[in-house]
Amino acid sequence: MSIQFRIMLVILTASCFIYLIKNVKKGKIRGDYAMGWILCSMALLIVSIFPQIAYIIASLLGIISPANIVFAIITFLLIIMVYVLFAKVSTLEEKQKNLVHELALLKKEISEVNENNT
């Protein structure tokens, strides 16, 4: 990996890291959701400071350019995150639906109680 690429990686991941932590402190994102991002950016930071790791993985997998392995890992992590997000959204939608049902049932129950009282 070229030194320019490494410097760019360090600056970008470090600023993402700081931005993320600021947002958690401000209460804009929940800590457990920020956790995945923190871990990923830490891993990226380590790889860009110690590129030997990328060299080792690249030679193990038979990839010529170690920069490519970095891209591949980032893409892979992004795919995982998108999947996790999909899973979250589907459970969220399910919960929201159940909540709406509960509310509707409750509304009916209350109106029945009111009718009985008048």
Place this chain on the structure above:
Amino acid sequence: MCMKVIVIIPAYNEEDSILKVVRDLKAANTGCDYLVINDCSKDSTLEILRKEGIQHLDLPVNLGLTGAVQAGYKYAYYHNYDAAIQFDGDGQHLPEYIPMLVEEIKNGYDIVIGSRFVDNKKGLSLRMLGSRIITFAIKLTTGKKISDPTSGMRIINKKYIKDYAFEINRKPEPDTLAFQIKKGAKVKEVQVEMEERFAGESIYSGISSSIKYMVKVIITIIFFN
């Protein structure tokens, strides 16, 4: 001075223990109200609560421990309680120690923890190693020694009921505790005994979930607080 204190008991699939926990609590005559939060249990917890006439909230969707406890804090806030105790539904915590916790709130502390290790020494199991690491991390970032940070038995006063009920990132976990200490909460630990859980399983059992838990707590304590 008489305080209105509520005991919040989050319960998820606790059909084997919840009745005993509530009965013991009533028998202990602590002078506190109680509220069981049924976090959408899949077993017969809700039927037991209904049949026995136990005060409870029934959450229509599963929120997890954090959300369940927070529901209890909201109830405490809207009903003007002076202090709220978080108390496990699996029989680990003993109601005899509740008055001691309440006493410390009267003495002006914000958060009081029922701790197993004020007077007693920690063991050498893997779990205790985790506890030690968290204690060390809290000591490092706040300067205060919390000997039993993972204890689930804690009482908070009125000011913190509001905070815990409405703010983001208020998990009932050691990282939140570190955050509150940093923000200036007066925290005290009181020696209590705890029972081995007689039913149910710890949500932190298993190596991978323990490691996950440790990583989460440590990262939160170091970076997010």
